[in-house]
Amino acid sequence: MSELREKIIETSLQLFSERGFHGVTVNDIVEHCKTSKGGFYHHFKSKDELLYVIHDTFISYVLNEANRAKKRYDRPIFQLHEMLKSLVRVYDLYNEHIVVFNQENKYLKQEYEVLIKRKRDDYKEILKEVIQEGQELNDIRKELPTTITSMSVLGMVNWTYQWYKKDGPKTIDQIASTYIDIIFKGLLTEEALEEYERSKLSKELVF
Amino acid sequence: MSELREKIIETSLQLFSERGFHGVTVNDIVEHCKTSKGGFYHHFKSKDELLYVIHDTFISYVLNEANRAKKRYDRPIFQLHEMLKSLVRVYDLYNEHIVVFNQENKYLKQEYEVLIKRKRDDYKEILKEVIQEGQELNDIRKELPTTITSMSVLGMVNWTYQWYKKDGPKTIDQIASTYIDIIFKGLLTEEALEEYERSKLSKELVF
DNA sequence: CAAAACAGACCAACTAGTCGGTCTATAATA
DNA sequence: TATTATAGACCGACTAGTTGGTCTGTTTTG
Known part of the structure; x- marks a missing residue:
């Protein structure tokens, strides 16, 4: 398993559970992960x-x-x-x-x-x-x-x-x-x- | 109570409960009510x-x-x-x-x-x-x-x-x-x- | 006629997703 | 060993589309 993939899941888990799925943008996630759109969409469709x-x-x-x-x-x-x-x-x-x-x-x-x-x-x-x-x-x-x-x-x-x-x-x-x-x-x-x-x-x- | 106001509430209740708050746009609501943006925003901030x-x-x-x-x-x-x-x-x-x-x-x-x-x-x-x-x-x-x-x-x-x-x-x-x-x-x-x-x-x- | 009720074109902001490109590491080659 | 080829991981500017909300009228009503 990729490290970044896990980090994205962990981060979005926290953000989603706090603000809800629609209260969190993909940009929010990648910023918190210190990664990029490209990084995100490399791991998730x-x-x-x-x-x-x-x-x-x-x-x-x-x-x-x-x-x-x-x-x-x-x-x-x-x-x-x-x-x-x-x-x-x-x-x-x-x-x-x-x-x-x-x-x-x-x-x-x-x-x-x-x-x-x-x-x-x-x-x-x-x-x-x-x-x-x-x-x-x-x-x-x-x-x-x-x-x-x-x-x-x-x-x-x-x-x-x-x-x-x-x-x-x-x-x-x-x-x-x-x-x-x-x-x-x-x-x-x-x-x-x-x-x-x-x-x-x-x-x-x-x- | 205004009639349109009630109708907007009834309609959105049905739509929200089916598709969720974020699955329904204001346009969806006004179309179902056969009213307009103006009508909606006259009754709700x-x-x-x-x-x-x-x-x-x-x-x-x-x-x-x-x-x-x-x-x-x-x-x-x-x-x-x-x-x-x-x-x-x-x-x-x-x-x-x-x-x-x-x-x-x-x-x-x-x-x-x-x-x-x-x-x-x-x-x-x-x-x-x-x-x-x-x-x-x-x-x-x-x-x-x-x-x-x-x-x-x-x-x-x-x-x-x-x-x-x-x-x-x-x-x-x-x-x-x-x-x-x-x-x-x-x-x-x-x-x-x-x-x-x-x-x-x-x-x-x-x- | 004045005020409230409604119409609908329009806008600015935001968002998911794309795409050409880079960087690194390992494998193949000579 | 030195060099080249290849693949996967990641970057980030950009886009196309959507959405909530506004604004200028027009109609209805009391």
Whole structure:
């Protein structure tokens, strides 16, 4: 990987997350990088491609994490636990990517938008499946509508991009465990919740 | 209120929510309205002011609803119940406003941004207070960190703008009651939850 | 008739993207 | 080894097009 290419991504990540995609010109980026238009367009076809690269980096990462979570555990609620943990922990790795991802996705050019949408939909589908399977096992309350429930969970976690700061008063793991606490108490059946509490004590699940 | 002014707002609401603020030009708006630049700038100082008006309409409405909820009930968890209900029900009234509000707030010019931020912060503060008071009364679990909890709740509800469609398979009241179900089971203490269930049966709280 | 409402030609500023060219490093050649 | 050839990385002045906003009228209204 080229050094300049990485520097352009880092810089635009910071600028985009502060001022938004349309609040930053290509000139702004190259000035901050101490490079030139030529340097920029040598590495990227367009400003839109740069936006796509940022989107793809993040969504590919969490999608991969979700698939690993599904493989690592066989019980849906533990898969869910792992998915939530990784989805929140990403904030310490890709905070700015996430801000841009959630803020600017409407501005992706169609050719890129379809690629991102596919992965985004894949992620949603995995989450929905996990919840549905949890319901079939009577671990998750059957009276909850599956789709709304999965969007609730996703919303709660994804909203983090609006307020999370790395140097804030709470660590990302504290935030994650609060989310998981609320979600598991909210979704699980009494029996499953008791079992989950026991497995926490026995350190079967490490945080 | 001028008729053209309303038409401009309606039109831009639709266009902004589809293509984003920067994906719509003033010319696009006036063409759709069958009016002219003169017409537009007679009613708005700038495109930015129009964006502000859209933001303010929505946030002022929900802020007002929150204050009414606080007055109507004296017990925090009932205030919370009412706040959530109104915050979700707004989707059938201001769906497009909300999409724009959540998508384009970064592009508000500073003079407008401070005004919106104040109201937004007011709303968050009310929600946080309600949850804190609920904790003091032992209605809401004391082990939950107040701030993260209130942001969780807000996130879950606010994320709705990402997927809700008026003509979708679920009514807004079904969605609201699912949210409330999950949140109340997630946040309330056992005793408070039992009481809440009883008051639902006795129709003390109507949905 | 005066003031408000609207029309639309026009402008100045800005922006993404281009293109001919340079510079450096490594490989091929003699 | 000395020289030439080639390729990739990068430069920056320039362009073509777009956009928000203005300004001078004209029409409508009370």
